Amino acid sequence: MIRCVIEKVKETARLGIESSAFDGRVLLGLDRLGLNPVSQRHVASGSRAGVWLIGCEPADGTARYCRDCGAMGRVRSSWRRRFAHTPVGQHAVHLMVRVRRYECAACACSWTDDLTRIADEGRRLTDAAVWWAAAEVVLKSKSVLACARDLHCSWGALNRAVLEKGMDVLAADPRRLDGVESIGVDEHVWRHTRTGGRYVTVIVDLTPRRTGRPARLLDMVEGRSEKAFAQWLEERPRSFRDQVKEIAMDAFAGYKKAAARQVPHAVEILDPFHIVKLAGDKLTAVRCRLQREATGRRGTRTDPLYKGRRILLKTAGLRTDRQQARVDLLLADPANQPLALAHGAYQKIIACYAQEDRRKGRGMMAELIESLAVKGATPGCPELATLGRTLKRRMS
Template sequence: MLNSTFTEPDLTTFTGLDGLGLTAIGQYLGAAKAEILCHVTTPNPWCRTCGGEGTPRDTVTRRLAHQPFGWRPTVLVIKHRRYRCGHCQRVWREDLSRAAPERQKISRTGLAWALNGLVCQHLSVSRIAEGLGVTWNTANDAVLAEGQRLLIDDPARFSGVKVLGVDEHVWRHTRTGDKYVTVIVDLTAVRDGTGTARLLDMVPGRSKAVFKTWLAGQDDQWKQGIDVVAMDGFTGFKTAAAEELPHAVEVLDPFHVVKLGSEALDQTRQRVQRGQHGRRGRKDDPLYKCRRILTTGLSLATDKQKAKLEDLFTAPEYEPVQLVWSVYQKMVDAYRQPKPEIGRWALEQLINGVGSKVPKGLPELKKLGGTLRRRKTDILAYFDHVGSSNGPTEALNGRLEHLRGIALGFKNLTHYIARSLLETGGFRPWLHSQS
């Protein structure tokens, strides 16, 4: 650092106390924590009841957890005066509202550090509590309340939503069964190519009634602005969207369409395997050895994998598997077409063919054809609204799984929803601008 100019150390500015209305007057560095002694920068001895001037009565001490420095917990030891009004005899303390909210044990700077750590750095509440030197409950309650006030309750959070994504999510696994929530996601930035998906809300349960009730609770003007609703194959979401958003286009995303094909292929393979051997597949069985190759897109398969498929399909007993496999490959190929209009035409031809011409003895393919025919409009709508896919919603579900792993699971659904909104609600640019 050439020609650098150093000034006298300013502990107040370094620790961010000037923004809290405090001035540092001393410090103590211990092995476990650091303490900064400070007082109110601008005292206000005037009575808020009668306006008379108060006289100092005594001094009290308030301790606030502050932003850690070097991961050493830092405590603000604030000496602030109490005054007594000579006119009305009222007693009051110096105002510390700039330093911390009322009855809060963490300074505003400490809260901002904790919220940034939770949302941007993916820290656990335990790690945040350790950095602040407070208990887990104190850190959790303070951070969730600040996040709720500052970010989740922001009325602008729902503005500009044009594309909705909806999916189910398992938030807790129990011995009596999985517990679900319905996840509503904003996909507008993904479609426009300006950003990533962000979580709008999570509602307990998974059903048509859950999604319909949530939509019914939104403002009519907001609902009129929704152009597209991307979803999986669950008909409850489709019915709810059709009733509450009749003007919006419903899109069944490619992931779930291709998944329907892969499930039909796996079921056919398993049925043929049981019919031939009377048991499940084993490692030396031809069908079992090719189970991964069968669900690999042909354009991505290696020469060795293609050779294995050719050898497999030479056996006449595997013809049902080959027929369903060819349908699956055509589905994958349609979505990989560089031009949407070509992909739309190819998939429409496939749906028409599978829906009307299914050889006998292929119940899996018949079922697949019926599903594709019923959801034909939603499936083909994807090519008219490229980018309005529910894939980013699935990606958000993966991030929520990561969140559950960081926290070692959740038992409180309210905490889980709040943490999920902070984790995937698209608040990072705002938080980075505040840090």
């Protein structure tokens, strides 16, 4: 995607053009848009640099000839259209293009100047401005709002233009899938409303993480089902599916089934966040069960188990002495023996991922999973036994 953006920016900016005499028309790229500048005016904009308003007229001399009979038409009326163009330094540039309507006396037809070289139909930004904004967003991690301020246009107009160009050109570029060997998949709450689907499946490229670079978004698919992920994989070319070696996911069985069906050779990885989250959920489930068994109700702010709900989930090395004393007091109670087992497993899982030696960490994790998967290894704690079976199944 980055290569495609750079190519488009070079194409619109005419980088590498041969040296010639200074020409403001070439500098602003008006020759590529088929425009002749006729006036200029600078408008101040408070604390910002301001806007250059460049008056332009279409340079096509054949536009006034009738497209049906070829006779020369006359100008019936004209109006100005305003287009945001690529900025010059800190100054925004807006093109004030005079658009003429012609009419033919011979065949009684009318037409207007063709502006397709300037911008797509209905758009208020030139193609060069759209690709400039796309490059700022992709290459410099700039927000669309900041780009809109530089261009002196609305956020909505720029956001729609960048998204349309991205979907038409960038998303359709097959090169964006080159070199993808490790992908991650997870669900995301996309819509916070009562109606309509709330979730989407997010697929990211994790391959750059090997060299310390950030992961990049590949696609977002509506829904969070096995069918959604399987269909996305099926729509990708066979060469892409063959090069995928690893798939990181959560404990959702649907994604696992889709990956096993479409890319059976890929290694399925349960990522650290979801493993720790799964162990934390089991620890919380044990605490809630013990609370109900002891009091017959849910916990309140006066119950020791309820007051320790957050401290129990905190990494042991990050607790204060006072917090550690409260945890030790809870776990020392014989009635809380299942809680002590779940808490110990939870902290061991965190310790496995905290190991600097990855080989040692993998060995510790494998040993822990094997011990939890043994029948009867967690007396009085069925939640921990379930965790062991889940991790054992995913490890195999």
